[in-house]
Amino acid sequence: MFSVLISVYRKDDPVYFSEALGSLVRQLQYIREVVMVKDGPIGAELEAVIASYRDALPIREVPLPQNVGLARALNAGLAHCRSEWVFRFDADDLCLPGRAALQWAAISCGALDIVGGQIQECDPATLAVTGVRKVPCQPADIRRFLRRRNPFNHMTVCYRKSFIERIGGYPDIPLKEDYALWAKAVAAGARVANMPDVVVRARAGRDMVTRRGGIGYAKSEIALQWFLRKNGIKSTLASLADGLARAMVFVAPVSLRHIVFRRYLRQSA
Structure with a gap:
C-alpha cells in the first residue's frame, strides 16, 4: 500500500x-x-x-x-x-x-x-x-x-x-x-x-503563468541547469545556453510568458 x-x-x-x-x-x-x-x-x-x-x-x-x-x-x-x-x-x-x-x-x-x-x-x-x-x-x-x-x-x-x-x-x-x-x-x-x-x-489558472516569473524563478532556472550539467544530463554549453534563454523568459513581460507557455508548453483541452 x-x-x-x-x-x-x-x-x-x-x-x-x-x-x-x-x-x-x-x-x-x-x-x-x-x-x-x-x-x-x-x-x-x-x-x-x-x-x-x-x-x-x-x-x-x-x-x-x-x-x-x-x-x-x-x-x-x-x-x-x-x-x-x-x-x-x-x-x-x-x-x-x-x-x-x-x-x-x-x-x-x-x-x-x-x-x-x-x-x-x-x-x-x-x-x-x-x-x-x-x-x-x-x-x-x-x-x-x-x-x-x-x-x-x-x-x-x-x-x-x-x-x-x-x-x-x-x-x-x-x-x-x-x-x-x-x-x-x-x-x-x-x-x-x-x-x-x-x-x-x-x-x-491564468495566474499560474503570471506567478511563474521574476528574478527568483530566473535564478532557480540557472541553478537547475547547472545541476543538470553536474549530473551528466547536459553539456556545459547546453546548460549555459538554456539557462540564460529560460531565465530571460522568466524576467520577460507577463504577456510574452503567456505566449511561450501557450504555444510551446501545453496542449489545448
Whole structure:
C-alpha cells in the first residue's frame, strides 16, 4: 500500500485543500497513510480541514516549526513514510478515481523506481479543463525529454522510498526541486516510466503563468541547469545556453510568458 506524501503551508486555499483530500478518500483501498507535512504554522482554517478528515483518512501529521520550502518539507515527510512506495500529491489538485489502482498495477511488476502519469489542467474555480500536460511514457523517451523539460508531472508521481532516500532526496533548488530530483535519479540508474492515463486534475489558472516569473524563478532556472550539467544530463554549453534563454523568459513581460507557455508548453483541452 502507498504512503501519500503531502506538504501544506499557510497560503494554500482551504477549499481546494479540502477537495484534494476528498479525492484521496476514493483511493483508500491502496492507501496505508497520509503523511501530512505542515510546512510551518498553517492557520486555523487549514487546521480545521485536516481535523475534518481525520476519521476519513489515516492522517499522520509532521509539523515543522517554520516554513522551510517544498524540498526540505518533502524530505522531512519522506523520513516518516512507512511504506516502500510513496504517492506524491499536492494540496490543491484532484486525484481522478482510478489513480491509485492504475499506479499500483504499474509498480506490481517490481521493475520500476519512479512512475508518473498525465494531467489535465483546469480552471481553479470551475474545474473546467483548459489544457493537458503530456509527458513521455517510455524510459528512453523520458531520458531524452529530461534534457529539455521536466519529464514527470510531480503531483502524479509515486516512487520507491528506498531509492529516493539512497540518492539523498529532493535537492534544495527552490521551484525546481522535483525536476532536479528526477535528474539525480536518472543519473543514478532509476527505472522510470509514465502511464499514458490522465490521473490528476491540476488547478492551473491564468495566474499560474503570471506567478511563474521574476528574478527568483530566473535564478532557480540557472541553478537547475547547472545541476543538470553536474549530473551528466547536459553539456556545459547546453546548460549555459538554456539557462540564460529560460531565465530571460522568466524576467520577460507577463504577456510574452503567456505566449511561450501557450504555444510551446501545453496542449489545448
